[in-house]
Amino acid sequence: MDLKGVIRNVPDFPKPGIQFKDITTLLLNPQAFQYTINCFVDRYTSLNINAIVAVESRGFIFGSVIAYNLKCPLVLARKKGKLPAEKITESFALEYGWDTIEMHVDALKEGQRVVIVDDLLATGGTVSAVVKLVKQLKAIPIEAGFVIELPALKGREILQPLPVFSLVQFDDI
Amino acid sequence: MDLKGVIRNVPDFPKPGIQFKDITTLLLNPQAFQYTINCFVDRYTSLNINAIVAVESRGFIFGSVIAYNLKCPLVLARKKGKLPAEKITESFALEYGWDTIEMHVDALKEGQRVVIVDDLLATGGTVSAVVKLVKQLKAIPIEAGFVIELPALKGREILQPLPVFSLVQFDDI
Numbered sequence: 448m449d450l451k452g453v454i455r456n457v458p459d460f461p462k463p464g465i466q467f468k469d470i471t472t473l474l475l476n477p478q479a480f481q482y483t484i485n486c487f488v489d490r491y492t493s494l495n496i497n498a499i500v501a502v503e504s505r506g507f508i509f510g511s512v513i514a515y516n517l518k519c520p521l522v523l524a525r526k527k528g529k530l531p532a533e534k535i536t537e538s539f540a541l542e543y544g545w546d547t548i549e550m551h552v553d554a555l556k557e558g559q560r561v562v563i564v565d566d567l568l569a570t571g572g573t574v575s576a577v578v579k580l581v582k583q584l585k586a587i588p589i590e591a592g593f594v595i596e597l598p599a600l601k602g603r604e605i606l607q608p609l610p611v612f613s614l615v616q617f618d619d620i
Numbered sequence: 621m622d623l624k625g626v627i628r629n630v631p632d633f634p635k636p637g638i639q640f641k642d643i644t645t646l647l648l649n650p651q652a653f654q655y656t657i658n659c660f661v662d663r664y665t666s667l668n669i670n671a672i673v674a675v676e677s678r679g680f681i682f683g684s685v686i687a688y689n690l691k692c693p694l695v696l697a698r699k700k701g702k703l704p705a706e707k708i709t710e711s712f713a714l715e716y717g718w719d720t721i722e723m724h725v726d727a728l729k730e731g732q733r734v735v736i737v738d739d740l741l742a743t744g745g746t747v748s749a750v751v752k753l754v755k756q757l758k759a760i761p762i763e764a765g766f767v768i769e770l771p772a773l774k775g776r777e778i779l780q781p782l783p784v785f786s787l788v789q790f791d792d793i
Contacts, residue, residue, distance in 0.1 A: 455704075455705065457704035457705050460704040461701070461704070467704045469704050469705060471695075471696055471703070471705070471724055471727070472726075474684075474687075474693070474694040474695070474696065475693045475694070475695070475726075475727065476693070477687075477691045477692060477693060480687070480688060480694065481688065481691065484688060501681075503677060504676060504677040504680060505680075507677060507678075507680040507681045507684070508674075508680050508684040508694070508696075509684070511647075511680070511681040511682070511684050511685050512684050512685050512688045514647075514650075514653070515653060515654065515657060515685045515688075518650045518654065519650055520647070520648040520649070520650060521647040521648070521653065521681070522644075522647070522648070523644055523647065523681075528634070530644070531628075531630040531633040531634070531640045531642050532628065532630050532642060532644070551644055553645075553648075554644070554648065
């Protein structure tokens with residue numbers, strides 16, 4: 448399946464010079480969405496994964512369907528102030544300033560084999576912070592899974608030694 | 621299945637006096653999540669629905685899995701500034717001030733039978749605005765579907781004449 452062909456490129460979003468990869472056109476195409484999800488589900492069935500961590504907010508779209516199909520717990524990694532119960536927090540650097548990601552303390556159990564799911568791997572800052580949260584709860588990060596990877600931004604290197612899996616790669620950013 | 625029993629009540633979130641209904645505990649329970657999704661899928665199969673509109677951000681979690689199972693297009697209704705391509709916009713009143721919700725102009729086609737999905741029906745302000753966006757694109761809103769309804773806030777009345785479907789209702793808010 449030509450997944451690249453169903454992802455829309457939007458030039459100059461969110462600011463001039465950026466080539467934004469828009470997954471909404473993939474989501475409008477049921478065959479493409481089925482194919483995308485099934486690639487992950489086949490892979491994570493064979494890797495014996497027993498929890499999916501979905502990263503707010505586009506990661507929710509893919510992570511939730513993967514967890515449903517694997518019949519495993521779905522954990523939300525959310526932006527600051529959204530989770531209501533007792534939680535842990537990690538900050539990470541943005542281009543200018545800092546951002547924060549949070550997870551409930553009861554979200555994962557010791558020894559659970561976890562995949563972190565998001566729509567796109569850019570610099571890897573958010574998912575690096577999520578890996579720290581997973582480890583703090585003594586679960587085991589097995590892999591980070593993305594629909595799209597932008598290899599030029601070297602997120603894969605930032606996430607080392609965690610394996611990275613992505614369905615499509617774009618060289619223009 | 622006792623869905624109410626797997627939804628956590630968090631008192632005084634996000635502010636004193638509010639009884640927050642936390643779906644993260646439902647998502648951690650694969651049986652409860654399967655049951656939740658299957659209720660919607662059974663219903664919307666029989667209603668011959670051909671597009672799901674998921675409302676940012678917790679609506680993404682349920683809407684995406686429902687659309688995957690129905691094998692129908694998934695449309696995102698997003699907060700201001702998140703959608704990259706040509707879009708339409710509706711504003712709605714909050715307790716203090718206004719918020720805005722957006723949808724891509726190519727998200728729906730004329731005559732498509734649409735269900736709008738979110739996690740929780742409170743006052744109905746957001747989904748009322750989404751209904752306007754759906755109609756602007758000449759698609760047909762058939763129903764709004766929620767995991768949780770807070771009947772005391774009368775969202776169901778605000779959404780009239782659109783039918784509302786919810787899996788569980790809480791009287792304490």
